[in-house]
Amino acid sequence: MSFPIQGSLVTPAEARVDLSAIRHNVAVLRRHAPAVEMMVAVKADGYGHGLVPCARAALEAGASRLGTAYIQEALDLRAAGVTAPILSWIITPREPLDDAVAAAIDLSAGAPWLVDDIAASARRAERMARVHLKIDTGISRGGATAKAWPALIDRALAAQAEGLIEIAGLWSHLACADIPGHPSIGRQLAAFDEGLAVAEKAGVAGSNVLRHIANSAATVTLPEAHYDMVRPGIAVYGLSPIPELGDFGLRPAMTLSARIAMVKRVAAGTGVSYGHLYTTERETTLAVVPLGYADGVMRGATNRAEVLAAGRRRTVAGRVCMDQFMIDMGDDQVSEGDEVVLFGPGTSGEPTAQEWADSLGTITHEIVTRIGSRVPRVYR
Numbered sequence: 001m002s003f004p005i006q007g008s009l010v011t012p013a014e015a016r017v018d019l020s021a022i023r024h025n026v027a028v029l030r031r032h033a034p035a036v037e038m039m040v041a042v043k044a045d046g047y048g049h050g051l052v053p054c055a056r057a058a059l060e061a062g063a064s065r066l067g068t069a070y071i072q073e074a075l076d077l078r079a080a081g082v083t084a085p086i087l088s089w090i091i092t093p094r095e096p097l098d099d100a101v102a103a104a105i106d107l108s109a110g111a112p113w114l115v116d117d118i119a120a121s122a123r124r125a126e127r128m129a130r131v132h133l134k135i136d137t138g139i140s141r142g143g144a145t146a147k148a149w150p151a152l153i154d155r156a157l158a159a160q161a162e163g164l165i166e167i168a169g170l171w172s173h174l175a176c177a178d179i180p181g182h183p184s185i186g187r188q189l190a191a192f193d194e195g196l197a198v199a200e201k202a203g204v205a206g207s208n209v210l211r212h213i214a215n216s217a218a219t220v221t222l223p224e225a226h227y228d229m230v231r232p233g234i235a236v237y238g239l240s241p242i243p244e245l246g247d248f249g250l251r252p253a254m255t256l257s258a259r260i261a262m263v264k265r266v267a268a269g270t271g272v273s274y275g276h277l278y279t280t281e282r283e284t285t286l287a288v289v290p291l292g293y294a295d296g297v298m299r300g301a302t303n304r305a306e307v308l309a310a311g312r313r314r315t316v317a318g319r320v321c322m323d324q325f326m327i328d329m330g331d332d333q334v335s336e337g338d339e340v341v342l343f344g345p346g347t348s349g350e351p352t353a354q355e356w357a358d359s360l361g362t363i364t365h366e367i368v369t370r371i372g373s374r375v376p377r378v379y380r
């Protein structure tokens, strides 16, 4: 869990989160999907941006629901006073589902045993549980296969007939929505339609049954995948779901920065950091930046990723350590306490999370979600 900081506490590093950017991004996504519900994915601590503040900002800006992976994340939202509908979609055997049912959290089920567990909790709680039945249409992750789908539907209908659960949704997840034109997209949508038809034929009915399959990429590029609700995540935080197609007018919400902890003049030929993977070419000024791989600055950034310091881009000099890394400032003026920006919206010359992702061969989801819990998230 991150901890929000207000006011002027000085820390070595911070992740500033611009909640107005989150609201802007939700409004952008709303324009792409004006006629359907929007469930914003706030799993993994709001993609590293802070669970509760991001959830509140998304709801203020027009999201109608929230989505989490773990039940505990949904319970944390309830504990903070968030009353909007929440769906949790990763559930293992013997979890305390009673708490989730009591807190009115919608639960995903992709197998009959889970329907049974949820129904048992509902019986104990004397409260109807809301269940979204999940079909695997081709990602081969959660959800019932097409073959197992009819049995899942039957089990859910039986529990519904007993008054224990309400089938509140039918849903799935796309494997390649971020690869425009990928042949699996059409196949998955066809399989989803098929699964919906099977459910309807079996007797799942009603306008309160939400059909949903669209992540961020599908929200902005596949209107035919919107059905009754879209489920964007990464785009809400202002990071492009399909970088090759541009930024879609989204604004990155997070700026990761640190304050230089040490400045020193060193001679030419000085080895820097573990393994001496960087050696100074001439007499120069080194600066120590107090963020490391424990904070999500991955070791792969060694001699590779860029930061903004004293008005210029600098490459990480030598190995990223657990808590710090160095940069070579040349002869530029710099002092302890000066700010170094690792990434931000890119509007002041700093790198973006997209540039960090590109230089590390990953996606922005991994860059922002990995930022460690000792880096305070700051909302000003």
Ligand SMILES: *Cc1c(COP(=O)(O)O)cnc(C)c1O
Residues within 6 Å of the ligand: 041, 043, 089, 173, 214, 215, 216, 217, 231, 232, 233, 234, 235, 241
């Ligand atoms: C994370 C997640 C999303 C959001 O995905 P993005 O690519 O970040 O938009 C939607 N649905 C499910 C099931 C997810 O796990």
